[in-house]
Amino acid sequence: MALGSLETNLINMQALRQRIDDRLAEHVRYSPGCPRRLQEAIQYCLLAPGKRLRPLMVLLAHQACGGRPSDALGVACAVEMIHTYSLVHDDLPAMDDDDLRRGRPTCHIQFGESTAILVGDALLTQAFEVLATEVRPAGTAVRCIQVLATAAGACHLIGGQAADLAAENRQLTIEDLESIHVRKTAALFSAAAYLGGLTASADAVRTAHLSEFGRLFGLSFQIIDDLLDVHGQETHMGKVVGKDQGRGKSTYPQLVGDRNSREQSQHLIDQAFGHLEVFGPAADPLRDFVTRLVDRKH
Ligand code: GRG
Secondary structure, X not given: OOHHHHHHHHHHHHHHHHXXXXXXXXXXXXXXXXXXXXXXXXXXXXXXXXXXXXXXXHHHHHHHOOOOHXXXXXXXXXXXXXXXXXXXXXXXOOXXXXXXXXXXXXXXXXXXXXXXXXXXXXXXXXXHHHHHHHOOOHHHHHHHHHHHHHHHOOOXXXXXXXXXXXXXXXXXXXXXHHHHHHHHHHXXXXXXXXXXXXXXXXXXHHHHHHHHHHHHHHHHHHHHHHHHXXXXXXXXXXXXXXXHHHOXXXXXXXXXXXXXXXXXXXXXXXXXXXXXXXXXXXXXXXXXXXXXXXXXXX
């Protein structure tokens, strides 16, 4: 890819990120029925400076299929709402018990535990309201709801979280660990890419490639996240590092070493890129997005 197009892609990505942030902010200005403190807590979590990777994946996959970002913004916001809910609940004392998230005190530290539970519940619920309201035609909205509910449900995100909690202080095999990563991390990236294609009316072959691309990317992303938990800096990460080891969690680097982890992460990205071939140059912004993440420091 030429330098000029890399710069253009970066500008495009920053513009998309801004559009995501603006639309998210619109979604969390509630009517008076929502208590002020709850609204404040939801805004605090959803509008915090996260990387917006999953909504960007929706929009870039949508673009790769010839769609316009404005037609997928609702889906992008719904996916970010699910992701943010999962972080808020994951940080609770009953789960990972974290004090720092996105560079700020976690929701339960700032607003109390009961409010943090309600923030997660509200975002989870609103994600499906947004899909039902904003996606057209109705048949596509129903399919989006089904895909996101499956990715967030008991066999994927929530099941992965339950398996992750049950695995504390147990030595896992690499297969056990990958099974957790597929559910906890890769399922939502896979759904994000798939939904980007679906809302651009992509055919079944293309949406299947996007789904697999997202899954492989998600697995690679989680390995890099594990490496950053060992080698990253809290100031860059915006969260406490070194916690995996402290909580007796098996991680990729702990099971196979740093070097094999990096190689596996790159291998997964190479496989993921194979699934973008069918899209030709229209997927260049998506490729560029992934390449930047492979080299990420946070
Ligand atoms: C509570 C149902 C439920 C699920 C929790 C998201 C999650 C599952 C746990 C958080 C801890 C973790 C390591 C999850 C793996 C996925 C991951 C690396 C999440 C962080 O995603 P980023 O880096 O976060 O995209 P930002 O803040 O940038 O959006």
